Amino acid sequence: MKLTEKQIEVLEILENNSARIPVEDIAKMAQLSVAETETTLDKLEEMKVLVRFNSVIDWSKVDGHEGVTAMIDVKVAPKRGVGFDEVAQRIYRFKEVRSVYLMSGAYDLSVIIEGRSMNEVARFVSEKLSTLDSVLSTTTHFILKKYKHDGTIFEQNEDDKRIVVSP
Amino acid sequence: MKETKSYLSKTVEELKPSGIRRFFDLAAGMEGVISLGVGEPDFITPWSVREAAILSLEQGYTSYTANAGLMELREEIADYMQKSFGVSYSPQSEIVVTVGASQALDISLRAILDSGDEVIVVEPSFVSYVPLVTLAGGVPVQVQTLKENGFKILPEQLENAITSRTKVIILCSPNNPTGTMLSGDELNAIAKIAERYDLLVLSDEIYAELAYDDEYTSFAAIGEMKKRTILISGFSKGFAMTGWRLGFICAPEEISQAMLKIHQYAMMCAPTMAQFAALEALKTGRSDVEDMKKSYKRRRNYFVQSLNELGLTCHMPGGAFYAFPSIESTGLTSEEFAEKLLLEEKVAVVPGNIFGESGEGHVRCSYATSMELLQEAIKRISHFVKQNPKA
Ligand SMILES: Cc1ncc(COP(=O)(O)O)c(C=O)c1O
Numbered sequence: 001m002k003l004t005e006k007q008i009e010v011l012e013i014l015e016n017n018s019a020r021i022p023v024e025d026i027a028k029m030a031q032l033s034v035a036e037t038e039t040t041l042d043k044l045e046e047m048k049v050l051v052r053f054n055s056v057i058d059w060s061k062v063d064g065h066e067g068v069t070a071m072i073d074v075k076v077a078p079k080r081g082v083g084f085d086e087v088a089q090r091i092y093r094f095k096e097v098r099s100v101y102l103m104s105g106a107y108d109l110s111v112i113i114e115g116r117s118m119n120e121v122a123r124f125v126s127e128k129l130s131t132l133d134s135v136l137s138t139t140t141h142f143i144l145k146k147y148k149h150d151g152t153i154f155e156q157n158e159d160d161k162r163i164v165v166s167p
Numbered sequence: 168m169k170e171t172k173s174y175l176s177k178t179v180e181e182l183k184p185s186g187i188r189r190f191f192d193l194a195a196g197m198e199g200v201i202s203l204g205v206g207e208p209d210f211i212t213p214w215s216v217r218e219a220a221i222l223s224l225e226q227g228y229t230s231y232t233a234n235a236g237l238m239e240l241r242e243e244i245a246d247y248m249q250k251s252f253g254v255s256y257s258p259q260s261e262i263v264v265t266v267g268a269s270q271a272l273d274i275s276l277r278a279i280l281d282s283g284d285e286v287i288v289v290e291p292s293f294v295s296y297v298p299l300v301t302l303a304g305g306v307p308v309q310v311q312t313l314k315e316n317g318f319k320i321l322p323e324q325l326e327n328a329i330t331s332r333t334k335v336i337i338l339c340s341p342n343n344p345t346g347t348m349l350s351g352d353e354l355n356a357i358a359k360i361a362e363r364y365d366l367l368v369l370s371d372e373i374y375a376e377l378a379y380d381d382e383y384t385s386f387a388a389i390g391e392m393k394k395r396t397i398l399i400s401g402f403s404k405g406f407a408m409t410g411w412r413l414g415f416i417c418a419p420e421e422i423s424q425a426m427l428k429i430h431q432y433a434m435m436c437a438p439t440m441a442q443f444a445a446l447e448a449l450k451t452g453r454s455d456v457e458d459m460k461k462s463y464k465r466r467r468n469y470f471v472q473s474l475n476e477l478g479l480t481c482h483m484p485g486g487a488f489y490a491f492p493s494i495e496s497t498g499l500t501s502e503e504f505a506e507k508l509l510l511e512e513k514v515a516v517v518p519g520n521i522f523g524e525s526g527e528g529h530v531r532c533s534y535a536t537s538m539e540l541l542q543e544a545i546k547r548i549s550h551f552v553k554q555n556p557k558a
Contacts, residue, residue, distance in 0.1 A: 025469060025538075025542060029466070030468070160209065160536075162207060164195065164204055165190045166191070166206050167295065
């Protein structure tokens with residue numbers, strides 16, 4: 001489907017900034033006053049408990065914005081004193097990197113990358129990631145299709161199957 | 168041959184069709200309707216439960232179960248009643264698994280009523296009580312509650328309705344359509360009356376899982392009440408399992424066994440697949456119920472406050488998923504309000520008078536609908552109320 005520049009812009013704003021629900025409605029749902037709700041939100045943000053208002057967008061539906069996601073298993077040689085933290089930090093500062101996790105098991109770091117194209121991801125892995133001093137090896141898995149992401153099921157037929165009026 | 172109609176039983180002929188039916192017909196075929204008219208969860212049955220039913224089919228459990236239900240399920244129900252509500256029932260002799268709470272109501276009334284026995288029905292009430300009492304040969308005696316009392320029955324009202332023919336009081340808390348939940352103290356007062364007049368109480372506890380503010384008290388858990396309580400419950404509402412048709416009765420042995428007689432002749436047993444689903448629901452579904460309940464509570468808070476802001480005054484319902492606002496500020500009757508709202512704004516609600524005369528001046532709105540739709544419904548109702556200020 002084809003979206004206008006404006007629509008895509010709005011999606012991007014939503015994805016990065018806010019959920020759609022008005023503060024007034026949050027207030028009612030939580031049985032608080034609007035002022036209280038606002039202070040609470042501010043406070044939570046200040047404490048960095050509320051890190052971000054996120055929207056989940058199925059970009060695969062938007063022409064020209066499909067993007068590519070890859071999960072990369074990274075083996076690293078931990079450094080004395082700083083362990084894995086230093087190399088993790090060097091990795092997570094790249095803007096292509098969506099998530100970095102320290103893992104138990106067959107490899108050390110799980111890195112999730114989003115790029116505009118396969119090429120872009122490939123370049124990131126070969127030029128940035130695998131050239132880091134302590135990185136011993138990388139295994140890149142491209143995501144072919146997202147079925148469920150962060151608790152949201154994509155492509156689900158969620159129509160209300162109930163009859164309109166019932167006892 | 169006589170006219171076909173003249174073959175019908177007098178009782179059935181005189182039975183009024185449910186008023187809900189008319190609104191269903193009116194709304195059917197309309198596009199873009201937001202339905203606040205449904206008496207069921209908007210959640211789909213938790214996947215673990217659906218999956219257990221599928222597994223039971225794969226394994227070939229497609230035959231009848233014991234008449235009273237799978238023993239394993241009855242044991243699980245007994246455990247659940249004990250842990251959640253503090254009442255113990257024997258899975259062997261005091262629990263019967265039924266085809267929904269609906270069938271449980273039917274066979275309860277048929278097991279205890281003789282022709283002419285009076286049954287007290289607290290109004291506004293679930294649409295089935297009065298017709299089921301009539302079908303069982305009893306005489307319904309409707310007691311009207313008032314919105315000033317939050318639609319709670321007062322002990323003196325109850326006492327005034329009792330005659331020498333009264334056999335049973337039907338209670339439903341949390342209530343459909345008002346959402347009203349009675350506290351332990353209020354149930355205690357009713358218990359005293361039941362004791363004084365030696366009455367049975369049929370306690371419809373189908374919404375017990377959906378109590379938002381206060382701890383739920385089962386009528387059977389009060390004092391000596393277990394021996395005079397027929398407790399009806401099921402999986403439809405709390406576990407989002409309306410289509411599975413599964414409910415149960417807990418009652419003293421003599422009553423359970425009498426019901427079982429009717430159940431075994433009329434129904435054989437509840438559907439096997441649904442029984443396996445229910446077993447799983449009790450074993451692993453409680454956290455899903457908690458999640459759904461949280462969500463209903465937030466929607467209730469939002470919806471009821473929004474109605475009040477629109478001048479459709481509404482008490483805060485303690486349970487179930489219904490709001491029962493007064494629509495008197497619009498100058499319309501509840502039927503007019505519901506019909507106009509549906510035709511003009513495409514929001515379906517149910518007129519309060521369908522639940523008994525005391526429901527007039529109110530409409531039942533189910534908030535078991537997504538927040539997005541509730542927000543849109545409030546917008547439409549707000550527009551409607553502005554168009555219909557009291558003459
Ligand atoms: C108060 C009450 N009792 C019983 C029922 C019937 O439940 P079931 O689906 O288990 O037959 C309903 C359904 O609307 C109800 O509101």
